[in-house]
Amino acid sequence: MTMTTDVVKLKTTKDIITYLAKKFPQCFSVEGNAKPLKIGIFEDLANQLAEDEHVSKTRIRTALRNYTNSWRYLHSVKVGTQRVDLDGNPCGEITQEQQQHAEQQLAESKAAAAARAAERRQQQGADEAKETRRKRSSARTNVPSRKKRPATPAKQTQEKRDKPATAPLTAVSAQQLQVGQQVKVKAGKVPVSGLVKEVERDEVHVQLQNGLTVKVGIAAVFVAKQE
Template sequence: METTNKLKDINEVLEFLYQEFPQCFKQKDGIKPLKVGIFKDIAERIEGSEKVSKTQVRQALRKYTSNWRYLEAVTKSEFRIDLDGNQGEKVEQEHIDHAQKSLEESRAKMAKRKKSQRPRNDSDTKSYKKKPGQFAKTGDKNAKVNSTPAKAAPAKRSGKIEPLPASEVKVNNKVKVKLGQALVNAIITEVNKEDVHVELVTGMQVKTKADSLYII
């Protein structure tokens, strides 16, 4: 008999996926890239479940597919797998490139966070010496001050991009979604009024707006 106690913690939802689909979801060893559109497959399998909701599954998938181990698996695996662990479509090179970029950015953020948390040594400040062109300390009248702000490099554009027509905002349609300054290939998994849920090439679930979608 199925329990009616609904899971609340995201880690509990992940544990549910590990137990429900052991051939697909792995905690450490044996992680493989997930089939594109796997959220829809999970939603169908858990239809009527009182333990987890589709929203919770989407959040769990986002955490699972943003994990370093998963991103590394995307860069090293040749094929994706379905819920039963069966070999699916081949991992395309653009998916590998995106996973590698996400992995590098995530590691860089982690390194920056650790560096900012490192205790500051007062002797480092005292032994600091100004170099030509550097900013001067307050009160140093003879020092040079570089008041010219650095110019940001212009964003590169690769070809013309066209917004996705409203008539094409449909489930299973392939699109490009704007994330920051980048355009990433994705597939629409759900349309809920103004919100559109898409699945990125890495498997990550993202909620966005229709005006952030473009034609592939």
């Protein structure tokens, strides 16, 4: 009687990169300095792992994209550094243009991460304030409360005046933008303020308040709507 063993399919990027690092240790790594990969290395992987039931081409492609977009990998793309194939053999040097592209990707990724961190801090602050109000309200449950009088029309009007207004944002075209113009860049749920540094046909270079300059698509750039 022949015993069969079910093959475990690897699904997460982490598991697939770990698997590739074991099979091709001269090419992939899971920590430390990464090596720039040969251009077209996906085809080499697809051929080498064609009969490997642990991974699929789709999963390999996704894992490879995440690997080459990681900060660790982008830091390794430096002029003069050799790309490597699956066996670690040199396959051409990194050019100045390729280094600049990697630096731009890294800046955009860090800007997006900073925007997400700011959004989390803002949400955390709101949650903490809500919890503080809840505790204060709970502490007053045994204290007789006085019925709040409805606000007079004059007071309601003053409250509306005191409440800060948030200017709505509107999308723009590349022709409507100018160098030096203040804009909002949508890198997460919270738009980030920035200054236009360069305008291309479908992309805009924007310097954020934290000093980073990112290149984003025109669809991610907004300006305050004029009343």
